[in-house]
Amino acid sequence: MSITMSRGQAYIHRLNDKRNVWLDGKRVRVTEHPAFQGTLQTIENLFDLVDDPDTRETVAYWDEHTGSYVHKAFQVPHASQDVSSRAAAFRLWSDRTYGVMSRLSDYARSRLVGWYATRQDMARHDRMYADKIEAYYQEAKRNDAFLTIVQRDPQINRSLPVGEDEDAMLRIVKTNSEGIIVRGAKMVATAAPYADDIIAYPIQRIPGHLPELAHMVIVAVGSPGLHLICRESFAAPQLDAAHPLSARYDEMDAVLFFDDVLVPWERVLLHNNPEAVWQVRCNAASSSLAYHQSIIRLHAKLEFITAVTAAIAQEIGVDSFLNVQEQLGEMISQMQTIEGLIIASEAQAQPDALGNWLPSFKYIETARNLGSRYYPRAVEILKTIAAGGLIQIPSGRFDLNETVGTLMAKYLGGVTLQAPEKIRLFQLAWDLTGSALGARHDLYERYYAGDPVRNRAGQYIQYDKESLNKKVEPWLHMK
Ligand SMILES: Cc1cc2nc3c(=O)[nH]c(=O)nc-3n(C[C@H](O)[C@H](O)[C@H](O)COP(=O)(O)OP(=O)(O)OC[C@H]3O[C@@H](n4cnc5c(N)ncnc54)[C@H](O)[C@@H]3O)c2cc1C
Structure with a gap:
């Protein structure tokens, strides 16, 4: 992070990548389009609380590994006080946004912490998972990453058994020395346009005979081939007092199209492994x-x-x-x-x-x-x-x-x-x-x-x- 930028500003700066965010039929820049500005301001303010002396002890902890203060959603609770201390951090962000912003990343960061903290349990399902989740956890924590999670496949025909509408389900179409190439779609990823990374895996149990649908991947939002199709914006213009919440808290939802997206091996936490993916889903x-x-x-x-x-x-x-x-x-x-x-x-x-x-x-x-x-x-x-x-x-x-x-x-x-x-x-x-x-x-x-x-x-x-x-x-x- 640059010393001239606050934590919140550094976060916004990172969004100036090549992400394909589509709104009203056009590709837009999240950092410039008016629909996103009120919410970005809210997120920037929340991120800055980690460095604010008045709130730091409530929202952050000193992390030995990174040698810095880190939001408590990244903290592995090793004692009962840690559970309460994490709760106080969640409460502060929730109170500041009146509970109206739900995917401010503290939910997804907490999921990541759970997977990281129990990584050794997964050794019998996949030999590489523990190292990969550890490396990603440290990276996300170091970079103060804004994460979101998406599980559900698009609503096409829910009466079909899993896999019969597999065209839409995320699947590997190629592998190479760099990673896997995935194709398919995911339904409703809240806050995706604001995220650094998206963690994707299936919500339902994938049958053993369809391993090609059973993956857990972490995808950088700026990845070529990933398209974020936003719903209509509900954001009111910044100064519109008639819509005080819409002006500040539209966290946006997007459908994701993966048009042959390369996911590097280190971010392919699991692939072709229905049982392991199910264990992660139920962790x-x-x-x-x-x-x-x-x-x-x-x-x-x-x-x-x-x-x-x-x-x-x-x-x-x-x-x-x-x-x-x-x-x-x-x-x-x-x-x-x-x-x-x-x-x-x-x-x-x-x-x-x-x-x-x-x-x-x-x-x-x-x-x-x-x-x-x-x-x-x-x-x-x-x-x-x-x-x-x-x-x-x-x-x-x-x-x-x-x-x-x-x-x-x-x-x-x-x-x-x-x-x-x-x-x-x-x-x-x-x-x-x-x-x-x-x-x-x-x-x-x-x-x-x-x-x-x-x-x-x-x-x-x-x-x-x-x-x-x-x-x-x-x-x-x-x-
Ligand atoms: C605003 C919003 C934001 C969201 N954000 C996220 C997010 O960021 N990440 C994420 O992973 N998820 C998110 N979700 C949840 C996710 O997208 C789905 O909405 C949720 O998993 C329910 O699935 P569905 O909407 O496809 O409903 P469906 O499963 O299609 O269900 C439709 C209806 O049919 C019934 N039904 C369907 N199948 C069956 C069955 N087999 N047996 C009995 N009844 C059935 C259901 O009870 C329901 O009434 C979000 C949802 C909303 C509304």
Whole structure:
């Protein structure tokens, strides 16, 4: 990193590579196009917290290997305090972004830490994996890399068995002395245009007879042949106060096309190896560390939406009605349930067989699975309470015309707020729940961790049913 640049500026500087980012049908430069500037500013500020004396101890740790401060998402927890200390770092980034930015790299970095910390377990599946993940972990940490992860293949025909629509699935088309050449596509990589590297592997179990689909690769976003097809931008112009969240926090999602992309051997962590890829996909350390971050962020977002809803209820004078209080109470219960599960996951952290301290996954999984229902429910409550108030927000500047401005001041105030502040409150609520960004967030919380139906079913499938049966059995033999 140049001494004249802050950590955040150095990160932005790295994005000036040859990446193929497509937006509105055109190839664009992330560092110049207006759609990305508000979010880049947010990320730059967050990255700089590592070097800010006021926040450094919370977000960063001193790393002996690199001889520098590094974000705590890269820290391998060797004691219970490390788990809490990582949590404090996640909380600070989440609070600064109100839980509205989810893939700020701390999720993907945590997955990497889990894989790195348990690398020796993989020796029986692949001899090279441990060395490669170690080298990449050190490199990512040294470079303060912004990472994201993509697993899902495009939605073409989900009724087909794995592999039958394999044309879209990432596969090796050639190998040479430099590495492998991959072709195919991946669906929805959040934050990909902002990333240094993307970690890609399949979400589903690849059958043993289709090894050609079973790879785990780390791809530099600037790789020739990699195309990032962005969805429509939800970013509002930087100074648009009507869309305060869209102006700062559109983390962008992109479909990835791999048009014969060379992945150097050192970044081919696994190839042609269905069992090893499945082990990585199900790695307990990686899931527990990464979803620990996710539920802390979820909690920040539930707190925020509850705060906005309560402010609206008070400001339109409905918070004394029993039904409104009941709904606000439900939001608080949701928020505190997730908080309680975070506390439980940290209080019951345990070392694994390799000495890595992991927050208890059963509580994390429960919080994650509740979150896919809690957040949409919170949005529903906000809309139920705010009602048509979300639509009576005037467009544009209301103070420019004297006549209309006076009438607005007279008719659009609230219980305590004057019209301008009350309008700001409703603009915030609309941006959180009704704007394109808000709609995306509702969908994100339902699906970011995969299919919520199968996630919840998975909790039942993996649960120790024997312990449940024991509760019922004595009653079956009662005379
Ligand atoms: C905004 C957003 C951002 C995301 N970001 C990322 C990211 O950065 N990285 C990443 O890896 N993932 C990300 N995801 C998650 C991922 O892209 C998928 O959305 C998720 O894995 C669910 O798969 P799907 O959308 O293909 O749904 P599908 O699997 O196609 O499911 C569609 C519907 O059909 C049902 N269904 C499908 N198959 C079955 C079956 N076999 N049995 C029963 N029911 C079935 C599902 O329950 C669902 O209702 C993101 C998702 C969203 C919405």
